[in-house]
Amino acid sequence: MHKINIVFFSILFILFSCSTRAQTENKAIPAEPSSADKSSMLFNTNTADCISLPFGYPDLSKRTTADTTLSIIQDEHAWKQINALKFETPIRKELVSLPEEYDVYLPFSRNTDEKYDRIRMASGFLCRRDYALHFMAVYNTVRYAEPFIEKIYLISTKDNKPVDMKRIYLHHEGEMGFSRYTLFHIGKDNIISLQDYEFTEGPFRLQPMQQYQVLPSGKFARYYDKDGPYQDEEEQGTVKNHLKEGKWLEFKANSSAEMQKHPEFTDPYTYVEAEYKNGLPTGTWKFYKLLQKYDEETGAPIIKTRKKGPLIYTETYKNGIVQK
Incomplete structure (x- = not known):
């Protein structure tokens, strides 16, 4: 994102x-x-x-x-x-x-x-x-x-x-x-x-x-093909009418995180508490530092080590459009 x-x-x-x-x-x-x-x-x-x-x-x-x-x-x-x-x-x-x-x-x-x-x-x-x-x-x-x-x-x-x-x-x-x-x-x-x-x-x-x-x-x-609970390595939440609905957790690379403005981001990954309505962003999204360990040989993140770090910033959405 x-x-x-x-x-x-x-x-x-x-x-x-x-x-x-x-x-x-x-x-x-x-x-x-x-x-x-x-x-x-x-x-x-x-x-x-x-x-x-x-x-x-x-x-x-x-x-x-x-x-x-x-x-x-x-x-x-x-x-x-x-x-x-x-x-x-x-x-x-x-x-x-x-x-x-x-x-x-x-x-x-x-x-x-x-x-x-x-x-x-x-x-x-x-x-x-x-x-x-x-x-x-x-x-x-x-x-x-x-x-x-x-x-x-x-x-x-x-x-x-x-x-x-x-x-x-x-x-x-x-x-x-x-x-x-x-x-x-x-x-x-x-x-x-x-x-x-x-x-x-x-x-x-x-x-x-x-x-x-x-x-x-x-x-x-x-x-999404199926309605109901959904979870993979990058996100988890509820699917309704094939679209994201309600509260979601997302663990993704985020180039919106400005390293100079937010030196807390030692890497570009964020732990996001998101919300959707009819598939579009809504409400207040909270962006936390994603704490995770990496495989020493491949450099890939170790999924089971992921957890929420400190809150860095928030965004407010309405009908899929960011308000602030």
């Missing part, structure tokens, strides 16, 4: 001034575009460009080894679908700011890095009664002979205005051949499945799959 705050798409309108957290934060403040920008103000609404479901990489839940992951990364059918989106509408670098290394939510914060100098919107989009979902690609144009799509974001809109955003695809090439991937699948039931993979000097790492749905408001919310 990340701290973010931006000017989003001057070609659309100027969005948001906000403070922390990676859910979705602050209210949109429309601005009258210049006459030169009006032609590019709107997202594509031509129903002839609506795409059908399912879409993306199939059988993500079955790709559990390095070999099967490589085979799906190279899946030609999935790439034909992605290329059919037609990422042909360029966005000037100065008109969009992307704050993240691997994750992003609206609104954004920091300035666009030099490697984000090719950003394009797709013509193809997902048409829904209450909202639409548009695709934006960020091309990596450094270090490699040919630019390639490094990230794809899914932007939800209502009345042709952006509401929320989530990165659904990642192809990150690091040093020494290390790489990270996020692959996605959007089913006929409109559930968005995301699977993270990591190839490093250590063993192949497969992160738990996460699923999302888009609420009638246009906001993304975590989706």
Whole structure:
């Protein structure tokens, strides 16, 4: 969960001034575009460009080894679908700011890095009664002979205005051949499945799959297959109507924790007492230092040693939007 705050798409309108957290934060403040920008103000609404479901990489839940992951990364059918989106509408670098290394939510914060100098919107989009979902690609144009799509974001809109955003695809090439991937699948039931993979000097790492749905408001919310009590290594709470509901405990890396402002954070992990209503943050969230021990050989946290440390700060939410 990340701290973010931006000017989003001057070609659309100027969005948001906000403070922390990676859910979705602050209210949109429309601005009258210049006459030169009006032609590019709107997202594509031509129903002839609506795409059908399912879409993306199939059988993500079955790709559990390095070999099967490589085979799906190279899946030609999935790439034909992605290329059919037609990422042909360029966005000037100065008109969009992307704050993240691997994750992003609206609104954004920091300035666009030099490697984000090719950003394009797709013509193809997902048409829904209450909202639409548009695709934006960020091309990596450094270090490699040919630019390639490094990230794809899914932007939800209502009345042709952006509401929320989530990165659904990642192809990150690091040093020494290390790489990270996020692959996605959007089913006929409109559930968005995301699977993270990591190839490093250590063993192949497969992160738990996460699923999302888009609420009638246009906001993304975590989706769970079953209702009732839920618990894994990162969170625990109650699921109602496939969404988070009520009090939750979350143990996650949190880049919102400013190390200079809060030197108590010797690492970026927090113990969070959170609250949700219909899948969206609500009420007062309390952020504590997460006390935990680490495996001396792998550096991985030892889950059974986790406990709550001192309270560091709080955030207040209403309808998924941070108030303070």
